[in-house]
Amino acid sequence: MNELNPQIKTTLLKQWGKRISFDEVERKIYARDMGVMTSMVKPLVGSPVPGGIVQPISEAELTELVRFANAENIKLTPRGKATSGYGGVLPIKGGLVVEFNRLNKIIEINPAERWARIEAGVVWNELEYHLNQKGLTLALYPTSAPSSTVGGWLAQGGAGIGSFEFGYFIDNVLSARVVQPDGQVREFKGRELELISEANGITGLISQIVIRVKPLKPMHNAAIAFETPENMAAFIEGLYHRKVML
Secondary structure, three states, X not given: OOOOOHHHHHHHHHHHHHHEEOOHHHHHHOOOOXXXXXXXXXXXXXXXXXXXXXXXXXXXXXXXXXXXXXXXXXXXXXXXXXXXXXXXXXXXXXXXXXXXXXXXXXXXXXXXXXXXXXXXOOEHHHHHHHHXXXXXXXXXXXXXXXOOEHHHHHHHOOOOEOHHHHOOHHHHEEEEEEEOOOOOXXXXXXXXXXXXXXXXXXXXXXXXXXXXXXXXXXXXXXXXXXXXXXXXXXXXXXXXXXXXXX
16 A cells, blocks of 8 residues: 555654654555545546655755655645645655645745745645734635645635635746755746646745735625626626726
């Protein structure tokens, strides 16, 4: 069941201690995300049970892990909170699941320039709380914000709450530090971010991200009913052309 070499296990245990697990039950838990694999797709995935689970606490440890994995030909699968439900965090070829829950530091919040630098494992709700303390708020966030991570959304890609005004998440990322497959750390900016967005960790493990944020202002909720789909479409089109901020 995707077991690692006993000698490699011994080496990893010496290095990672309690932050690595080869427990059979725990490995089976990490063989799924929040979704249920459909019967049509499941046979194509094979056995997604990892050989172990490791929890780095810094970019330096990520780098060390990638280099060790290269030397020993160990597959690495990054995992945030596994909320996407599409199987993107499942290790189809064994190896190690790299869990990011300990890479959760909010490094810096800059109210003047309206940006925040955070580690990839920071949960959106936690970031929102700290932003609010400085009079700021998220420009956009995923529907899974109560439990998903910043790095997970960049790796997955897409849009969310606030995207009508601010676009896709990648449009709001100023830069990202990534541990590349060769173990080198590189900072991605601008169009380069397309190499890591929607790649689910294939092109590297995201360690830090700098995102745009906005001033905290009171929000007002409103419900609008439409008699026909055409009326609703015309209303939304009107908001778009008038650049109404929602």
